[in-house]
Amino acid sequence: MKRRQFLRMAGGTTAAAVMMAVVKVGSGPAFGNNLAKDYTANDYGHKRQYMQSKFGRIAYLDEGRGDTVLLLHGFPLNNFQWRGVIPRLTGLRRCLAPDFMGLGYTEVAQGQSVAPLDQAEMLADFLDQLSIASVDLIANDSGGAVAQIFAVKYPDRVRSILFTNCDVEPDSPPPALEPVIEMARDGTYPDKWLVPWLNDKELARSKDGLGGLCYSKPGQPTDEAVDMYLSPLVRSAERKALTNAYTLGLTPNPLAGIEAELRKLKMPVRIVWGMADDIFAKESPDYLDGIMPNSKGIRRLKTAKLFFPEEYPEIVADEAVKLWRA
Template sequence: MQRRDILKLGLGMAAVAWAGGAGRTWAAASGGSVAAGADTLDAAAWNAARQWTRTAFGRIAHVERGGGPAALFLHGFPLNGFQWRGALERLSAHRRCIAPDMLGLGYTEVAEGQGVTPADQVRMLADLLDRLGVENVDLVANDSGGAVAQLFAVAHPARVRSLLLTNCDAEIDCPPPALKPVIDLAREGRFVSEWLAPWQADHALARSPQGLGGMTFTHPHNPSDEAIDMYLRPLVDNAARTHAYAIGLDSNVLAGVEAALKQGRYPTRILWGTGDDIFSKASPDYLAGVFGDSRGVRRIDGAKLFWPEEFPDLVAEEARRLWGV
């Protein structure tokens, strides 16, 4: 694997910087803790809050916060719902915030023989919402979760009140070329052993330009030690499932969705980090022009692919504006 290819892919995640007071409130209520002097949520609080809901697709892991109308937060690859911890704390006063782990990622337990493609994710989410008694949602999504959000909006337009998309797939860039090395390694059964396992074992490597940090995170000190473990441990422990998720991204799952998205009447806002080298620079303007009720694009100067985890205040600001609260 060429170093250039690894840098271009730049899979990763980051520790969130967010309001210390709010974090301590959640940690205390959930049985977790925040380190003295720190302003980052302890992973123990997220683990303590995790629930599982049994569906036809498996036992779906999710964390909820708040009440009222529901908002559904969809993460990307190779992350899980922990990506949205800062946003949930900031928005829980306005919504019943639900952050599930996708099939094949995180702590969701996939049923035997169940597929984990984006289309499978859409069906799973609809089933999960039914079992949680949720009729419709405000969707917030990043990376491959953004592709799932668009497919969900096409399949269930009446269940979408609004859509907030951050850097993610678009019909003109799905999958992005930078993902090809990962898909190829996954097909050979080598992605976990050659990439994820070394990153989990060596946190400094995970934070290096050749690791999870690299060109996909705005701050070079990310991801934190606990974030590395939260994201990578379940993927390393179940390599076959992880490879299946990556292989499921090896086609343009958004082919042909443009016409249906144009018919959508849910307000849609695009937030795009300009430092992202994974997805096409043309995608934000394309996406803003596709949706029937587009609210335009906001660009975040220099921010990289997984910026929503690093800047939850910005996510919350834009979500509240879109939701009118």
Template sequence: MKRRQFMAMGAAAVAAGVAGACAPLAPMTRGGAGSAARPATDAAAFAAARRYAELGVGRIAYVERGAGEAALFLHGAPRNGYQWRGAIDRLAAHRRCLAPDFMGLGHSQIPEHQSLAADAQAGMLASLLDTLAIGSVDIVASDSGGAVAQLFLSRNPGRVRSLLLTNCDVEPDSPPAKVKPIVEMARAGTLDEMTAQWLTDKGLARSTFGAAVFRDPAGFADETIEYYIAPLLSTPLRRAQYNAFHAAFEPNPLAGIEAELKRSTVPLRVVWGAADDIFAQSDAEYLDRVFPNSQGVRRVPGAKLFFPEEFPEVIAEEARRLWRV
């Protein structure tokens, strides 16, 4: 695939019921997420709150806010837990909110030969919860984090109280067609080279990646781009792991999971960006069909893949409804 084609289409996917209406949505704030009426935690404050858990798989970075029953927020690619800052601002009064960085992304520090596949990520989460003495969680997940959430649920059904999924992988659509060129670049060891351009040219990051995943890419702030991309390129090992994370999207990490999900009694709510063209719109209905205790689908008009960062008030509203708080 030519570089121009990739930048216009594939870069967006580096990541990788009842229809409800929503109120008019406000643009992102300077921090890159949240409504104009309620500024989100900025990058410096989020970084200052970062903690580390020493696990067998490595040193896992996470941010924790709030108290009581725990909620686990699982990010997409190439992002990290900072994606959920606006939602956590709104939900920390109701839950002990945990936003870890997946192995190979963000600020987690992983040894060279550790698997970065989705199944290994699910195992890491179980170890993290054990280390933090957390028995069960409500999960909020998007993009590739949604695949990890489904795998975690299938392997730890007693540890999940509820599941809120936004646009993400499902078994028949993992990885989606627009992600496959990214997988090819990752396997060739060149995905990091393309991504590095976003650090030196923030306008390019907004006009390619940002335009494909946000309704308003102008709100994809410089500090947000730095917070996501800089750690991925910080060392040769981190660059290799960034490629490896995406190369692990194939083969399909969710192959064979449908039968297990059909046996789940966990309440599910699907909140789907209606303007996303990376994950199929029909994937939302698939999740609604497969989970016996689905609470239906809410479509977010005009919203693209990474709308949870852009409109955290939608996530907070739906989470509170699902959690009954």
């Protein structure tokens, strides 16, 4: 399937057994809790906190203890994406997972921009209010663009970065996103795509839905995940407008000109990339590896797609801990 064929969202799913045959984690996990269970939506209802700031009322999870890892989710998801990663890392890190402005359960201040640069500023303020000086970053999708901006603006606040499939300067926004951007310009994206997916979970999981494009396991995303991700984005006209605004913030290229600054960064970086992703370019992991001075290399997951951190949290946790111990 060509990357521009976003409307059709063709592409099959791959059984978990095949996936794990390709990317075996190893004889023993490096992460903190091998028996950890993914958090549920009910868990999130109890664990979710809010921070009042000039940017709005920021929704977030704060779990674990020790040095802090900041987890940055994709679009149109929220911090529920990290429900499997967080419980696997809480024995080693304090895990902070905010919802970006315009997504999830964060309530955005009136008139506040939700573009990637403003998201990075929100994160800096968020950490300041928690008196956190530095963090490790784990990022996916548009969260990876925000991670790059944050690292360039605040290099002394970033100890390490684990990138999963995400924007890079030559591929931001990716051509596959053009139909979504056009709908957002018309103000119709939530009603044309998100509302039907929310109302018909099988459609959301079909080849023409979120599941067919972004997930490799059958049955993904789950009913619970669809509700958690999409319900807040379409609950009112104001939230639909913010969803469109988040989309439009991804264009023009928010990473234009950033390569020269990324080449100056010294923190260790690891790249884990799902190679069955038809949204972001397959050359992007090599690009990141080539420009980050302290890259620790690439792990390629042959059958994984864009949102694989949600499906294979043990791989993300394993790679994060290896990076921290390198």
